[in-house]
Amino acid sequence: MEDLLLRIEAEIPALRRYARVLLHDSDAADDLVQDCLVRALSRLHLWRRPGNLRAWLFTILRHIQLNQRRSAARSPPPLPLAEGEEPSVAAGQISRIEVAETLRAFARLPEEQREVLSLVVVEGLRYREVADLLDISVGTVMSRLARGRERLRQMSEDPGTVTPFRRLP
Amino acid sequence: MSGAEPHPDLEELGAYLDGELDEKHRATIAAHLAVCPMDRERVAAYRRCDAALRIGVKALVAERAPVRLASILHAHRGRRRRRAAIAAGVLALLVGGGAAWWAVGPAGEPTADLVQMVQDADAAYRVYPLTSPEKEGTLDPATLSARLSQQLGTAVRVPILERWGFRLSRDQLLVTRYGLAAQLTYVDAGGRRLTCLFRRRPVSGDVEPRFREEDGVVTAYGAEGELGYVMTSSLPRHELHPIAEAVYRAQES
Numbered sequence: 001m002e003d004l005l006l007r008i009e010a011e012i013p014a015l016r017r018y019a020r021v022l023l024h025d026s027d028a029a030d031d032l033v034q035d036c037l038v039r040a041l042s043r044l045h046l047w048r049r050p051g052n053l054r055a056w057l058f059t060i061l062r063h064i065q066l067n068q069r070r071s072a073a074r075s076p077p078p079l080p081l082a083e084g085e086e087p088s089v090a091a092g093q094i095s096r097i098e099v100a101e102t103l104r105a106f107a108r109l110p111e112e113q114r115e116v117l118s119l120v121v122v123e124g125l126r127y128r129e130v131a132d133l134l135d136i137s138v139g140t141v142m143s144r145l146a147r148g149r150e151r152l153r154q155m156s157e158d159p160g161t162v163t164p165f166r167r168l169p
Numbered sequence: 170m171s172g173a174e175p176h177p178d179l180e181e182l183g184a185y186l187d188g189e190l191d192e193k194h195r196a197t198i199a200a201h202l203a204v205c206p207m208d209r210e211r212v213a214a215y216r217r218c219d220a221a222l223r224i225g226v227k228a229l230v231a232e233r234a235p236v237r238l239a240s241i242l243h244a245h246r247g248r249r250r251r252r253a254a255i256a257a258g259v260l261a262l263l264v265g266g267g268a269a270w271w272a273v274g275p276a277g278e279p280t281a282d283l284v285q286m287v288q289d290a291d292a293a294y295r296v297y298p299l300t301s302p303e304k305e306g307t308l309d310p311a312t313l314s315a316r317l318s319q320q321l322g323t324a325v326r327v328p329i330l331e332r333w334g335f336r337l338s339r340d341q342l343l344v345t346r347y348g349l350a351a352q353l354t355y356v357d358a359g360g361r362r363l364t365c366l367f368r369r370r371p372v373s374g375d376v377e378p379r380f381r382e383e384d385g386v387v388t389a390y391g392a393e394g395e396l397g398y399v400m401t402s403s404l405p406r407h408e409l410h411p412i413a414e415a416v417y418r419a420q421e422s
Contacts, residue, residue, distance in 0.1 A: 009242050016230040016238075030235055037241045094221050099228070102221035120187055121219045122226045127189050145187075146179035152218045153211065 004047070008040060011054050014123050018058055021118040022065055032068075036061040055129040058119070062133060098156070105155035113148030116141055176208055177201055186215055237360040282347050282370050283397050287381065287390050289345045290366040290399035293352050294386065297341070297364075313340060317351045323369040323395045328416045330355050335363055335412075347371060363402040363409075365416060370397045378413045380406060389413030393420040 015036060019029035040060050047056060106114060119125045119133065120141075131138045177185075177198055184190050185198045202209045310327040317325040320342060327337070335355035343350045343366075350368035357363075376392040387406050390399040391413075398420065400413050 005242050005245065009239055012234045012238050013227075013230065016234060017226050020230050021226065026230065029230075030238065033234075033238055034241065037238060041241065041245050094217065094224060098217075099221045099225045102218055103225035103229075106222060106225065117222065118226060122223050127184070127187070142180040142184060146183050149183055149215050149218065150179055152222070153214045156218055156221075157214070 004044065004053075007053055008037070008057065011057050012037075014054055015057055015061060017122060018118060019061060019065075021114055021122075022062075032061060032065055035064050039064065052125065052129055054123060055125055055133055058123070058125070059133050102152060102156055105152050108155070109148050109151060113144050113151070116144040117148045117152075120145055176205060182208065182212055182215065186212060186219070240360040240362070280370075280372055280374075282372065283376060283390065283392060285346060286350070286366065286368055286370075286397050287388055287399050289343070289350060289368075290352075290364065290390070290401045291383075291386060291388065293343055293350075293366060294362075294364050294401040297339075297352070297354070310337070313337075317367065321349055321351060321367060321369045321396075324420075325351065325367050325396060326419045327353065328365060328412075328419055330363070330412060330415075332415075333408075333412050334358060335361075361402070361404060363400060363404060363412070366399045366401070368397050369395050378417050380410070380413075382406060389416075391417050393417065396420055 012033065015033045016029060019032040019036075020026060023029045023032060036057060040057055043060070047053070106117070109117070115134070116130060119130045120127070125133070127138050127141045130141045134141070181190070181194075181198060185195060190198065202212060310329055314325055314327045317327065317340070327340075330337075334357040336357070337353060338356045339352075339354040341352050341354075343352055345368065347368060347370070350366050353365045353367075355363045355365070370392060373395050374392065375394065376390075376397075378389050378391040381388045381390070385403055386401060387404060387409050388399060388401050389409055389412075390397070392398070398416060400409065400416060402409055404412075
């Protein structure tokens, strides 16, 4: 049990990132993480051991966020990541500018693509886990991901233009 | 620009990158990439974007999570631990015999026992993270002062820190090299934590409050006669300062 708590604690950075992708305000994102942790602790008995703890926590977080959004009685807001924010770190051969541009392009993606990209690319969830989490099919996960990646690529190659959304064949 | 050609579709390329293909499918894509510069470039571009995205999103959240997040877990842990009934709260505190970072000084200067006490307090602060802030706080300072004075063998006045928004939420005894020490844990509404360690000293003498900062942990310590005290917290120094003064004055009277 103690071990599980430590593992949950280790997931806090990932939860904060995911919340940050869902909500543009970082304080609101941390509030969401807080609610998620409280709820997770009250449901530890529901955690099934051979499974992805991160995906389980993400599911909780997302449910809370959906409920909050519903109770706020408004349609899904665009929730952009703050445009001006520049990452303070860059690593390897990726330049700081490249990271900033990618992030800007990412902020322009439709929310559903952004979410899937963050879950797969940043948080390392499997397609199946993302599908369960978002309650969509694996095929939908793949197509959102492909569109998101393709747009990121296009925008990063030509950051000046915002390519209009185009359906893939 | 993209795919109306007889190439793998973009979803397959993505699945290839994400390791979501079975071995056979994977080999097919790899073989295709070997002969198709266009898709090879595209996959390389995806990889680059992925890497940039990972760095970027990770940088979006501040390095350190707010204390309140981890403290939710610590509080939970504390409840469990208490339930597991290490009832007496007497726990051996193992402190490495590390080199003292402070020279032993003349009268009025920190002595070896006080230096050691700062290290003990620091270790205890890190080892015993937090108790449930909402559960307790029903400890009566007068009763507790009487009990601790008896246990430590010298007069202790349990500080009341409500003025600064800190409520007493736990007391426990620790076994240290210089005898029993009492660790009091205070928590404020924001989940910030402050501990106060008291111990009877082998020597007597007043030491005015001093401050020390290391790894984001701020310590205030001093002594009043036989009683040594150390306050440990991650509060900014300027916030801890008046609290430490008050604790010190409280022991004087």
